[in-house]
Amino acid sequence: MTLRYSIKYKTKNPRKMNNQLKKVIPLISYSLADITCIVVVSHQHLFFSLKCLKLHIGYQLKLLSCISGVDFLDTKYRFGVVYDLLSLTYNTRFRLKVFVNEITPVNSVVDIFVNANWWEREIWDLYGIYFDKHPDLRRILTDYGFESHPLRKDFPCSGFVELRYNETKKKIVVKPIHLAQEFRSFSFQTPW
Numbered sequence: 798m799t800l801r802y803s804i805k806y807k808t809k810n811p812r813k814m815n816n817q818l819k820k821v822i823p824l825i826s827y828s829l830a831d832i833t834c835i836v837v838v839s840h841q842h843l844f845f846s847l848k849c850l851k852l853h854i855g856y857q858l859k860l861l862s863c864i865s866g867v868d869f870l871d872t873k874y875r876f877g878v879v880y881d882l883l884s885l886t887y888n889t890r891f892r893l894k895v896f897v898n899e900i901t902p903v904n905s906v907v908d909i910f911v912n913a914n915w916w917e918r919e920i921w922d923l924y925g926i927y928f929d930k931h932p933d934l935r936r937i938l939t940d941y942g943f944e945s946h947p948l949r950k951d952f953p954c955s956g957f958v959e960l961r962y963n964e965t966k967k968k969i970v971v972k973p974i975h976l977a978q979e980f981r982s983f984s985f986q987t988p989w
Contacts (some may be wrong), residue, residue, distance in 0.1 A: 807839040821844040858882035864916035866924040870950040905931040923948040
């Protein structure tokens with residue numbers, strides 16, 4: 798398998814790729830995994846970086862194949878947003894990462910990649926990462942009355958509320974769940 802990056806930048810040396818990429822976008826870190834370039838940029842430079850990588854003649858990363866959210870609980874930058882890009886012209890893959898805390902918004906890239914709309918809505922719904930200047934940021938997978946974000950690591954596995962159908966009232970009843978920790982006993986020995 799040969800590594801092909803572009804016609805203009807035909808180098809397999811990661812140090813040279815790093816220097817060439819620094820001339821195009823303001824990156825924080827650069828690494829190479831298999832045939833995928835992995836770059837970390839600041840959230841302020843996200844929009845500019847993605848636009849440059851899409852329009853630059855040497856990269857032409859015109860296809861956004863995925864946007865993912867990551868939760869790193871108990872760290873300075875709790876959330877990560879990962880953009881997977883693909884160049885059909887040069888047959889290359891590119892991964893761009895942005896790390897933010899709980900209150901810092903990420904710029905929406907719907908103006909650059911139209912298919913980012915639903916992925917950004919999904920990340921907002923499941924992680925609570927706010928995308929600034931998104932045209933229609935609302936919940937997409939959970940109910941509109943849902944109060945939290947279920948893929949956060951601090952989300953309880955049992956949930957906050959219990960839904961059940963009440964036969965006498967002939968409707969669905971929503972009750973908050975209260976877990977009494979003092980009555981639970983933990984045995985740290987495995988039975989096998």
